Amino acid sequence: MNRESSYPKIYRVVRSIPSGRVATYGQVAALAGLKGHARQVGYAMHALPEGSDVPWHRVINARGEVSPRSDGGSEHFQRHLLEEEGIPFDDRGRVPLEAVRWDPDEESGSTPL
DNA sequence: TTTATGGCTGTCA
DNA sequence: ATGACAGCCATAA
Numbered sequence A: 001m002n003r004e005s006s007y008p009k010i011y012r013v014v015r016s017i018p019s020g021r022v023a024t025y026g027q028v029a030a031l032a033g034l035k036g037h038a039r040q041v042g043y044a045m046h047a048l049p050e051g052s053d054v055p056w057h058r059v060i061n062a063r064g065e066v067s068p069r070s071d072g073g074s075e076h077f078q079r080h081l082l083e084e085e086g087i088p089f090d091d092r093g094r095v096p097l098e099a100v101r102w103d104p105d106e107e108s109g110s111t112p113l
Numbered sequence B: 001t002t003t004a005t006g007g008c009t010g011t012c013a
Numbered sequence C: 001a002t003g004a005c006a007g008c009c010a011t012a013a
Helices: A007-015 A023-030 A039-048 A074-085
Strands: none
Touching: A007 A023, A023 A039, A023 A074
16 A cells, blocks of 8 residues: 555645644644654655645644744745634634644534534 | 655653 | 754655
């Protein structure tokens, strides 16, 4: 099953993230089978092609905020995209992970109150 | 083949 | 609550 690249798998998981929800690298990694290798997920995002329909902006770090990658500036862009998705950002540019954390088991579009 | 890097995570102070 | 350190592993050259 596993090919030499795990990236496609990661992309597939990220694609499964519904709008208005965010997933952490560790979570995506776990769903992609790379459990424990969140770094590779982040690196996969860095290797994302331009024409990919992968909502990489919905993938954030475990702290619930966008990661200050080496690009510089894109983090602001990501935040903008997330705000457009309806992600409530904190005063420090953080999101309530507990509120927007994507649960692969409730992707039907329901929020457990 | 080896070397270097990296959009992370978890623990300690 | 934040700041700092070390570990893990896949991809690219």
